[in-house]
Each structure stands twice: as C-alpha cells, then as structure tokens.
Amino acid sequence: MRVVYEGQGDPFVLHPGDLVIQPPGIRHRVLESSDEMHVVEIGWPAEHATRPDTDFDLPGPLLTDDHRWGGQRFVRHHERAVRSGPGSIDTGVGSATDGLAQAETVELTPGSRMATPKRSAGTFDFWFVDEGRLSMTVGSAAAIDLVEGSSVVVPPGRDATFTAVAPTRLLHVMVDTSHAA
Helix, strand or coil: EEEEEECCCCCCEEECCCEEEHHHHCCEEEEECCCCCCCCCCCCCCCCCCCCCCCCCCCCCCCCCCCCCECCCCCCCCCHCCCCCCEEEEEEHHHHHHCEEEEEEEECCCCCCEEEECCCCCCCEEEEECCCEEEEEEECCEEEECCCCCCCEEEECEEEEEEECCCCCEEEEEEEEECCC
16 A cells, blocks of 8 residues: 655555554545555544545655654554564554554464463453464453454453464554543
C-alpha cells in the first residue's frame, strides 16, 4: 500500500509486517493498494471524524520527530529493517502514545509455546496471525487453531497459551482503555 502522511516526507510503501501509528488529526491519504493487502486498524478512542481535506497539499512541510497530534507522535515501523531472527520486536508504539498502547511482533518456531499473563479489566489484548499456524488455549477451554489472517482478543482476567505448529509471526497490540485519551 502506498501512502502519504502530513509532515512525513514523500509517499512511501507499507510492506507486510510494517506498522504505522496514525495519530488523531494527522492528514493522510492512501494512494494505491494491492488486492491482497490486509490492514489491521485499531483505534482508541475510536470516536473521530473522517472527512476530506482538499485544501491541504500532502505531505506539507517536514515536521520534527517529536511533533504531536492529539498527544501522540507519528511512528513508522519497518518490519523488514529490524527482523534479525526469532523473538519479540518492540515497534516504538508505547513511547509514541505515552503508554496508551503497546505493539510488538512475536516470532515462534514450530513446537514453541508462549503463555500470556492475565490482563487487567482495562486492557484490550489483541493478537493477529501475520504468518504461520498455531494452536491457542484460553484457560482450560479447548484449543483453537489459528492460521494466517486470524485474529483474537484475549479477555481481561484470562491467560492464553500459544503453541506454534509452523513458523509463525504474530502482531500483538495492547491498549490500556483506562488511560486518559
């Protein structure tokens, strides 16, 4: 997908695994998108107006990295640039949102298991299978198979266990819904 954002320079292409924090109020435009594109969009709070702004030429003047819209900074995370093998990769979302949200990519090798901690009632805990296949259990419930393109929210106060069946890459997003927005 080719996009352009206010103050961020020339249009750029988002590749699989890339992530953008689109702060409230930043002007932006999707210029092109492939039919195979999957976009995972999570907004908190999700109440905002979207309207055309034909009087503003994008990208506009280049802004500093610490510029804020609605208290948040723009972040562009390049998955390909930071992948160095299995593990967890911080995307910079936590610092850009002052702790409102966290996002990471997690890679699992076949047969590996990962347990999630129980989250508080104010936490939105979202998982998206970007690549691969795994089995998930929540508490003592029966296992659920998750494949590429699947997503799941782990309920507050519950823990989950993921077991990779194939090499798997997950996007994990947590939002503190009690955080002042």
